[in-house]
Amino acid sequence: MELQPVDNLPEGFTRGLNSDETSEEYFLNMGPQHPSTHGVLRLVLKLDGENVLEVVPHLGYVHRGIEKLAESQTYLQNIHLTDRLDYLSSHFNNLGYCLAMEQALDIGVPERGEYIRVMVCELQRIQSHLLWWGVTGMDLGAISTFLYGFKEREMITDIFEEICGARLTMNFFRPGGSFADVPDTFIPRVKKVIERMHVALDEYNTLLTDNIIFRERTRAIGILSREKALSYGCSGGVLRASGVSYDVRRNDPYSIYDRFDFGIPVGSVGGCFDRYRMKMEEMPQSLRILEQAVKDFPEGPYRSKEQSAYRLPQGSYYSQVETARGLLGTYIVAEGGAKPYRVKFRSPSFSNLSTLCEMAVGHKIADLVTILATLDFVVPDIDR
Amino acid sequence: MKTRQVGDKESLFHFWGRYLQKVATGLVSLLSGMGVTIRYFVSPDKIITQQYPENRENLQMMARFRGHLAMIHDENNQHRCTGCGICEKACPNGTISVLTAKDLAGRKVLGRYIYRLSQCTLCNLCIESCPFGAISMGRDFELATYDRQQLTFILNKTQGGK
Numbered sequence: 141m142e143l144q145p146v147d148n149l150p151e152g153f154t155r156g157l158n159s160d161e162t163s164e165e166y167f168l169n170m171g172p173q174h175p176s177t178h179g180v181l182r183l184v185l186k187l188d189g190e191n192v193l194e195v196v197p198h199l200g201y202v203h204r205g206i207e208k209l210a211e212s213q214t215y216l217q218n219i220h221l222t223d224r225l226d227y228l229s230s231h232f233n234n235l236g237y238c239l240a241m242e243q244a245l246d247i248g249v250p251e252r253g254e255y256i257r258v259m260v261c262e263l264q265r266i267q268s269h270l271l272w273w274g275v276t277g278m279d280l281g282a283i284s285t286f287l288y289g290f291k292e293r294e295m296i297t298d299i300f301e302e303i304c305g306a307r308l309t310m311n312f313f314r315p316g317g318s319f320a321d322v323p324d325t326f327i328p329r330v331k332k333v334i335e336r337m338h339v340a341l342d343e344y345n346t347l348l349t350d351n352i353i354f355r356e357r358t359r360a361i362g363i364l365s366r367e368k369a370l371s372y373g374c375s376g377g378v379l380r381a382s383g384v385s386y387d388v389r390r391n392d393p394y395s396i397y398d399r400f401d402f403g404i405p406v407g408s409v410g411g412c413f414d415r416y417r418m419k420m421e422e423m424p425q426s427l428r429i430l431e432q433a434v435k436d437f438p439e440g441p442y443r444s445k446e447q448s449a450y451r452l453p454q455g456s457y458y459s460q461v462e463t464a465r466g467l468l469g470t471y472i473v474a475e476g477g478a479k480p481y482r483v484k485f486r487s488p489s490f491s492n493l494s495t496l497c498e499m500a501v502g503h504k505i506a507d508l509v510t511i512l513a514t515l516d517f518v519v520p521d522i523d524r
Numbered sequence: 525m526k527t528r529q530v531g532d533k534e535s536l537f538h539f540w541g542r543y544l545q546k547v548a549t550g551l552v553s554l555l556s557g558m559g560v561t562i563r564y565f566v567s568p569d570k571i572i573t574q575q576y577p578e579n580r581e582n583l584q585m586m587a588r589f590r591g592h593l594a595m596i597h598d599e600n601n602q603h604r605c606t607g608c609g610i611c612e613k614a615c616p617n618g619t620i621s622v623l624t625a626k627d628l629a630g631r632k633v634l635g636r637y638i639y640r641l642s643q644c645t646l647c648n649l650c651i652e653s654c655p656f657g658a659i660s661m662g663r664d665f666e667l668a669t670y671d672r673q674q675l676t677f678i679l680n681k682t683q684g685g686k
């Protein structure tokens with residue numbers, strides 16, 4: 141077997157192609173404009189016919205230098221930058237940053253503020269999962285799921301538009317609460333969403349989960365073992381699908397999550413269908429939290445004392461939240477001024493994506509699309 | 525490539541039984557999924573699609589909707605801005621420039637309030653920081669233009685203030 145000279149290889153590969161007469165090995169570029177990579181992710185594939193031999197993801201197409209940018213802006217201005225990490229979990233990102241600031245400044249949050257945070261975050265989780273569900277169906281050739289997912293997602297987006305004026309980049313939470321109280325229509329609207337979602341989830345299961353084509357395409361594809369998932373630092377649905385019951389809301393409760401009664405779905409095999417099932421089962425659990433929160437939603441102040449500028453005392457502060465995709469860590473190093481010395485985000489999508497090569501090897505290209513869809517990453521969250 | 529391990533050969537009868545069962549359950553699953561689609565197809569009252577831009581006339585944005593920045597003017601075209609420049613400092617992107625002037629009595633008043641929509645991320649920080657409640661977010665959302673020059677606005681209609 142002759143190997144190609146090493147300097148001629150695509151970046152990230154160490155071994156060349158098999159140059160036998162009968163060999164069908166070649167390199168293929170997938171992305172950055174490929175519709176199933178959900179954004180601008182570029183994958184370089186080493187293929188043998190249609191079988192995947194190796195995958196190397198190339199990142200950096202939407203790198204905006206948010207961590208560096210954060211060093212030149214004040215703490216309050218940084219919150220609006222975190223919207224743009226993972227644009228489908230902007231409330232979680234805001235919350236992570238605010239929790240780190242509250243830890244530094246020793247700010248408490250009033251009861252109503254905590255309830256608003258939990259409810260808004262759970263709504264965001266459902267909203268993000270609905271978009272993922274629609275897009276997963278679309279990647280596997282079922283365009284109608286995209287429209288069905290967006291139908292219910294629109295109800296939640298309307299709630300966000302009403303409480304903070306934005307539909308995607310919320311910039312809603314502040315240290316000590318949120319910038320505004322929720323309007324009176326908030327609770328009736330959430331009740332309507334809960335009611336509707338119970339019906340809608342049954343519809344989704346009939347439409348996609350029980351669909352034979354979808355089942356056959358996700359069953360026993362992209363299996364990630366428990367050890368591999370742990371060693372790659374996966375979190376969220378990807379980790380739980382591999383059989384590890386870890387959820388920050390349960391294992392390291394922040395805000396008031398320790399007061400609510402909810403389950404953590406855990407998978408067994410760690411394949412694509414398990415990862416799909418995790419997300420689908422997380423939605424009823426989020427609805428359970430919402431039902432409990434609606435029942436004892438308190439009156440009172442929504443924010444503790446408002447400040448126009450924040451100065452964090454010298455030191456380093458870390459907070460972690462469970463976003464729709466996994467564990468988001470926010471690490472702030474403060475020097476005592478109005479601006480942070482360094483901000484570091486530990487994003488879930490990056491670690492989850494790094495398992496891609498592990499899972500895709502030996503499968504076909506069409507299965508690679510399935511794996512990408514169930515990994516559920518957001519590219520701006522990977523690049524930052 | 526490795527070939528897959530195969531067990532004992534099953535009889536033709538079993539193979540066809542399994543095959544037909546799979547076809548039957550597959551068909552049922554496809555038809556029940558199709559049933560959801562058909563249910564929506566025959567009940568037009570469940571349609572939530574909005575016909576934009578036909579419904580432009582009665583399209584209402586939410587009260588807190590964050591469109592472009594606007595300065596609140598009363599019926600006499602007077603605004604409440606004092607030209608203090610707090611919003612300019614609060615803005616993360618350098619969107620706002622507050623240029624002050626002197627009125628006839630020599631006091632500092634607002635000269636021109638320049639707002640650059642092209643740099644704005646609609647983050648609401650300027651409005652939160654304003655101590656006088658002089659600015660607000662507009663409800664317009666059709667903000668695209670063909671020329672970048674049209675994205676710079678002077679928000680105050682009159683010089684000075686209260």
